[in-house]
Amino acid sequence: MTLTTPTGPASGPAPSRRKPSLLGRLPVVHQLRQSVGLQRGMLVAGLVITAAFVLTAILAPVIAPYGYGQLRDTDGAFGAQQPLGGSHLLGTTVGGYDVLSRVLWGSQTALFVIVVAVLLSIFAGVFLGLVSGYFGGWLDRVLVVVCDAIYAFPSLLLAIVMSIVISGGQSNLIGGVLAAAISITVVFIPQYFRVIRAETVRIKSEAYVESARVLGAGNSRIMFRHVLRNATRTLPLIFTLNSSEAILTLAGLGFLGFGIEPTAAAEWGYDLNKSLSDVTSGIWWTSLFPGLAIVLVVMGITLVGESLNDLADPRLRGRRAVGASSGLVAETSVVPGGTLIAGPGGLAGLETPATSTPSDEEGRS
Amino acid sequence: MTTVMTEPAAQANGPKQKRKPSGGGIGRYIAVRFFLIFPTIFILVSMVFWLMRTTGDPITAALGGRLSADELAARVAAAGYDRPLFVQYLEYLGQVFTGNFGTTISTNRPVTEVLVTYGAATAELVVYCLIVAFIVGIPLGMLAAYYRDKAPDASLRIFAILCYATPVFFAGLLFKLVFAVWLKVLPVAGRASTSSELQMQLLPNKTGFYTIDAIQTGNPAVLGDVLAHAVLPAVTLGLLTAGVFLRLVRTNVIGTLGTDYVDAARSRGVSEFRLVRKHAYRPALIPIITVIGLQIALLLGGAVLTETTFEWKGLGFMLAEFLQARDFVAVQGIVALLAVIVALSNFFVDIIAALIDPRVRY
Amino acid sequence: MTDNRTAPLQGSTTGPAQTVLQIDDLGVAFSTDAGAVRAVDGVSLTVKRGEVLAIVGESGSGKTVTAKTILGLLPETAVSQGAVLLTSRDGASSNNVITLSTQQLRQVRGTDVSMVFQEPSTALNPVYTVGWQIMEGIRAHGSVSRADARAKAIEILGRVGIPDPEVRVNYYPHQFSGGQKQRVVIAMALVLEPGLIVADEPTTALDVTVQAEILDLLRRCRDEFGTAIVLITHNMGVVADLADRVAVMYQGKVVEEADAQTLFSSPKNEYTQKLLASVPYVGQGIVRAAARADARAPGWAEQTPVVVADQIRIQYPGRLGRPGFVAVDGVSFSIRPGEVLGLVGESGSGKTTIGRAIAGLTRVTDGSLSVLGHEMNGFKERQFSRLRSDIGFVFQDPASSFNPLLTIAECVAEPLVVHGRAGNPASARKRVDELLEAVQLPRAFGDRYPHELSGGQRQRASLARALALEPALLIADEPTSALDVSVQARVLELFAELQREFGFAALFISHDLAVVDILADRIAVLYHGRLVEEGTGAEVLGAPQDPYTRRLLASLPVPDPAAQAIRRDELRRLRAAG
Secondary structure (H helix, E strand, O other): OOOOOOOOOOOOOOOOOOOOOHHHHOHHHHHHHHOOHHHHHHHHHHHHHHHHHHHHHHHHHHHOOOOOOOOEEOOEEOOOOOOOEOOEOOOEOOOOOEHHHHHHHHHHHHHHHHHHHHHHHHHHHHHHHHHHHHHOHHHHHHHHHHHHHHHHOOHHHHHHHHHHHHHOOOOOHHHHHHHHHHHHHHHHHHHHHHHHHHHHHHHHOOHHHHHHHHHOOOHHHHHHHHHHHHHHHHHHHHHHHHHHHHHHHHHHHHHOOOOOOOOOOOOHHHHHHHOHHHHHOOOOHHHHHHHHHHHHHHHHHHHHHHHHHHHHOOOOOOOOOOOOOOOEEOOOOOOOOOHHHOOOOHHHHOOOOOOOOOOOOOOOO | OOOOOOOOOOOOOOOOOOOOOOOOHHHHHHHHHHHHHHHHHHHHHHHHHHHHHOOOOHHHHHHHHHOOHHHHHHHHHHHOOOOOHHHHHHHHHHHHHHOOOOEOOOOOOEHHHHHHHHHHHHHHHHHHHHHHHHHHHHHHHHHHHHOOOOHHHHHHHHHHHHHHHOOHHHHHHHHHHHHHHHOOOOOOOOOOOHHHHHHHHOOOOOOOOHHHHHHHHOOHHHHHHHHHHHHHHHHHHHHHHHHHHHHHHHHHHHHHHOOHHHHHHHHOOOOHHHHHHHHHHHHHHHHHHHHHHHHHHHHHHHHHHHHHHHOOOOHHHHHHHHHHOOOHHHHHHHHHHHHHHHHHHHHHHHHHHHHHOHHHHO | OHHHOEOOOOOOOOOOOOEEEEEEEEEEEEEEOOEEEEEEEEEEEEEEOOOEEEEEOOOOOOHHHHHHHHHOOOOOOEEEEEEEEEEOOOOOOEEEHHHOOHHHHHHHEOOOEEEEOOOHHHHOOOOOOHHHHHHHHHHOOOOOOHHHHHHHHHHHHHHOOOOOHHHHOOOOHHHOOHHHHHHHHHHHHHOOOOOEEEEEOOOOOOOHHHHHHHHHHHHHHHHHHOOEEEEEEOOHHHHHHHOOEEEEEEOOEEEEEEEHHHHHHOOOOHHHHHHHHOOOOOOOOHHHHHHHHHHOOOOHHHOOOOEEEEEEEEEOOOOOOOOOOEEEEEEEEEEOOOOEEEEEOOOOOOHHHHHHHHOOOOOOOEEEEEEOOEEOOOOOHHHHHHHHHHEEEEOOOOOOOOOOOOOHHHHHHHHHHHOOOOOOOOOOHHHHHHHHHHOOOOHHHHHOOHHHOOHHHHHHHHHHHHOOOOOOEEEEEOOOOOOOHHHHHHHHHHHHHHHHHHOOEEEEEEOOHHHHHHHOOEEEEEEOOEEEEEEEHHHHHHOOOOHHHHHHHHHOOOOOHHHHHHHHHHHHHHHHHO
């Protein structure tokens, strides 16, 4: 019984292999290389927009012609509702601020809120999801009911309530940002919780986790070494989704009058609130530009998220077309359901056709 | 503004040799979901109560600056806000479950009256919006799944993302600008013109639903006026929701299109179109319906913004005003009602999903 | 539209064509993440009317791709060349499937050719009744009224052996058992009476006893309905049972083609010979077992057993007041040091549950289970954890046995680190290298990630990990079930060698009697949670007492067509008797 059947992709002298470079393994770079066609276009477009947003936020003090709360300069007061042109490229608002400057400064506020909100909610949400999913029991059930309740409730309303509680409504930059960020946090922790918990529950029954349990590894070792690292693979995607929602919620708060004072910082939603009355008189520049800013940034972030989602699922991933006679004969195995369900390494990493022997007894979930 | 991160429908994978003694599955399921309603409402209502009370009692918050200290204290005592918080909490819970929401501070009317009067307006808006969202979102989602990765799909996806990225109030502003101010074909704000409203006020059986009332007046001009006022808000909020539905349907139908049973049906000669319409769609409905239920929350949040943009005097609009006035009693009342609606809609959605899935029924 | 239809194929003068399918120089290539890959290369085959052609191969041979090409079911990433000529149902003309348009393909599918899939539970849409799904296939080809279609559906369900078809036609798929679901799938394939059925591993996901019944049904398809069958499989026993002619595929090419009897008795190609040589058969292990028994020291049998099970009962907790499912009911056995006990059973027999209970992953509800002297009924993890270094576990699914984010070396070193024999994976590397060598893997594999290894290599690494601490007891839960035949042979050989060398006691769980026979000193047969037979290989396999064991043994197909025919009759007699 000594056969020399090909043993798979690894037969032959093993190429001396180290872990692929760190750069190649970074989540987004890896996908960028993999993607093709439309998905690549989406990813690139999203990344470009997001990068532009971040750069603008960082460089706002440098590129904005005026300060966010600036009403006058050496030439005198700006004047309210001035149309485009001249020293005010995009006109001025009803309050007399320069539209262009406030749009540019607004990106800084938005970035600030995203960072704070996401940071706060990621840690709490991931930790709770991990612990709850891993240990189960009554703690898990209680947390699930609580988080489902919060998750189902309109996030904006909760954010408003939190904003009032924290800062009474109007505030300075730090207060306002914190209010918005904390309120968004409370609302988003359940999201992270749900996703991480679902992943944890799924991974908990995988063979390598059970193997670690049989070995006698402690719970914390299993949780952090095996479960956590695998459960967080979908995090970049949720991160983008939550960033976009953070911006939308912040803008919503500002629009309803619970945002940040104009003298404290620039905020797009606040500007839109003030421009409501302008619209009836046909003044469009005070609302169009802040609104467009919001749309553009959220679109950019969401595009990145959508394409990450597509690329993570081999079923949705596109692949380069192939000529008929190209390619070497290699290990392929077509699993039931088609090649599109192939593993992350493409066909070359696949198992033998699931000679799935009748697996097992009921009740094992 | 919840997002659409569902996974495609899971595949049937029951134990191989068993035939479950079935039946009774759905009764049990309904019972469990029903009992979950109460904790949901309880948690949300409590959360809001405690949050609001950390800023002090409602009377001080609303009228603090305007009364002298003694008068304030007297009012607070009279309203019972000087009792221990926990006692107030229990009393409040009791009141909520008997339907007594108290009296607003700013307008001094029973909160229940506020809820009923303005609730009808919001309900009407939500219904219109859902109609738009279903008509636009679901067929387009199926279309996108059918033309997967080709040009129609690409443009539909970008459209959906655009809908999601545009804040409701911005879209509302733009529509107002274009249609009401520049083109002047549609009214700028409100639910109906003053004359129509007057006519409807005179009706003996007012429902508060302007569409129904307008039909009751028997005057086509009134109906036309009411509908014209409804177009912009409904389309604005409806399109945003349609975008969400589009992505939702697309992802799930693509997911089911990749399953073995669709391949098996294809091998029997079933046409591609029928595969999408019948085979892929129905199993995908189950997660779709569940997420749609969650979108009720999206709609309610969006309603606040839309109503403010279009001065549509519904609960959302009033909520914003009450919040400005720091009228906590009214706010708590409205939030409590919303919590009940959310809990109930989740319940019904779960039931419907269970009815569609025969694995629960039999 | 009629350009693609060619004249009737060779071999016929008047009347319907004799050849149902002719594949000429077929080549199929896929685009994958790793680049373009050729799955099928220059394959030519013919299938005559009413004949069963088996296409045999291991993973990567291209057999499933070939099967799917016949129906035009390849994904969009595939590019095919060559000709696949399919005769129409009435035998008047033939089409080249590769060049057909989507519309024409749709007409051909179901009427000229249909498919039976591997996994019955996923081949049926869970939200529609089986009647609806059968009727859909009927009505997709011509206007048939609802009532007529329904009548046809009921008829075909009856003919494939579903009892009470008038009632069951309204059932949903989940209300059928696995074997019945496969019958329904076959009914769907038969209902329009196509000339050819392509069956892709139709019995792989089924229990052995159910497999025998489905093979019988397929044989009836050939005999009663006159359908030709292209049978895709990796199981040589199934081939011997059903096939008239056999084609062996390897890496995309057909390496040998012959009629069944010739192929099995005198295979010409080297690969075929190797393939046949690695198929396990019952009776293989008798000599070895005897040798092992002789080699043991006297007084061995009186040593304290490593595992003692006494009337154990394992019941899963029920939901909301419902009684739970009883997986194991009153099972008693023991495993002595250095002994290999083979635990055999079909799905639902409780064999995996017992393995997990011994490893402490599942709780014992009743009875006494003593592992290495420690009582498992009501055990506390803290006390048991000391003993875990003496237990090794090998899981069934090589795809998920390893953390995808860790290298093989890190995974194999895990037991050493957990039990304090090494501080971190790096310092344990020397020992890891030794272990990898022991399982015949190159040391360099330690730096690879799990997805870079094939299934067989992963199972060997899994063995290495299980043996890292030189355990006294090794539990192997279907370790070779997901592997190719030849790879399985190597892994089993390795297992036997390691057991000889290290001398650990082992519980080897499998559904395959032949596999267990190679390794086990004693065999225990489980059926629905009860132990129905136990003894040495010679006793259980040579002279089984229990009727279930007899049926199980009789259902197991052997890779020899003549012998298999005799066994079939034997099985029929057994079934008729009880």
